[in-house]
Amino acid sequence: MPQILSKEIRNRIVSGGENKMYTISDFADLNNDSLVTRVLSRLEEEGMLVRLTQGLYLYPKQTRFGIVKPTPYEIAQAVAGKDHAKVIPSGAMALNELGLSTQIPTNAVFITNGTPRTIKVGNQTITLKRAVPKMFSFQSTLFPLAITAMRDLGAANVDDTMATRIIEILSKDDKEAIKADFLKAPAWIRKRLAPLYS
Template identity: 40%
Template sequence: MIETSKNKIQTKILKSSFGEIFFLDDFSKYGSSDNIRKVLSRLENEGLVERLTHGIYLKPKKDLLLGKIYPTVDEIAKQIAKRDKARIAPTGVLALYLLGLTTQIPLKAVYLTDGSQREIKIGNRTIQFKKTVPKSFAIKDELLHLIVQAF
């Protein structure tokens, strides 16, 4: 039996853990980008994956009480940085929130990056990557870096 690209993509998603984030690039060996988009759209209609934004998909965690559990904006940003092989550092209100100094969850998460500058909308939340110089990543300790970026 010949395995179709849909079967290959579906198998990869089924074998993955719940809450895992996928990018179109993860399936590039299974066909053209248009074909992969169509397959993922069909799998989304079947409820196997959920589209977070253009090119980013999620195998949602499900809880009986809470329903679907989505990853945090920070988890999504870290996955994007990992894919792009870029360093990121949260700044401003997001850094304050991650340090526990505020309870407000920012709707716009701003990160400094040595990768490409862009803005990604996920639902009513926004992830913004601001290009910065490598000198901004001179502090290697993550906690100390958060403190510096918060203030």
Template identity: 30%
Template sequence: MKVSDRIANTIDRFPADYIFTYSDFDIEVSNKSAVVKALNRMVATGKISKLSKGRFYKPRKTQFGALKPSSYQIAKDFLEQNGELVGYISGYSAFNSMGLTTQIPSTLHIGTNKYRRAVKRGMYTISFIVQPNKITKKNIELLRILDAIRFIKEIPATTPEEACSRLISIVSKLTEEKKATLATLSLKYAPFVQALSGAILEMSGADESILKKIKDSLNPVTEYNIPISETVLATKNEWRIR
């Protein structure tokens, strides 16, 4: 079977939206140039699309046209490596899915334990947020909440007050166990994130033992300048939020 036919057969088995590279094909190294040519021909005919150098995908076709790949597919090599979770989607994309903003920017933010420089991937920029806590599948939901608190002044198309109100609603729906974990995870963030997390947790009805974790870690005289009124955050003064 010709190299081009082998590649076409492999691509037919890929699901729509799946991003692949040259390494996805079981082709001898000596035939790499044939792989490149075959993929470029498929791009030219519209069977596949090119995301960035060496990265391709099968566009999902709809009545409104071809869709771009999901955020996960675009950044998947920064999320999992060798079957190990190394990052999670955060930032504006996550904040949009949480109902904190209606904007979907072309920048993807990835939470990771190691500093990385931003990279370009086609029309997208992938930037990285250093996450001080260990990343696990069970705590990603909570890390996204803490990231939203951390960047509450920067979330587009909303105000800190609106974002805070939504976060109170989100945290109120967490179990007591998750609220306790959220408090523990917050301790590795900056003090203002801890204080705002504590105020939000208190508004959500968290147990006093959960709140005490955060209170004991904060400097008792430090104040935090976060523009949220008592109308939204009735507990702000107790947490020295001004």
């Protein structure tokens, strides 16, 4: 039986394709967490998997430049996914995802409706902070990023140029979803983004 399950785990990983992350919970249907843990560890030793952090493994995509590593956002999503939770980039990470900054911070911060935690991946720290449920009620993809980015910058630092750039980005998203989300934003953010609906 262990050999059959071991082969099943290996086959699932291969068939899932490269550049995908796995945790023990991805194999919960096998009802043998201890075996899954041992198999994932063995596959890492064999070089098939790369251990990113405790309990999180990557089936890497190999290129002539080396392994293609997942972004902090992808890692945060994979970790939160273990709790069936969501994450939203916050602060500098939100600015990066919106294309307003090219810098990926050493401490990548995300808000989550799942378990708060801090993860070390190499030299990078990924922090998941618990946020109010309201932040996960938005319909659009970009609006919650804009809110967390603007909150991090602060009202005094969101000048006309920055507000215009954010409006241009938001205008590319689903207009009906943005319209619904607009009403959920803090008053000062609605005021800065008012040209969206002027």
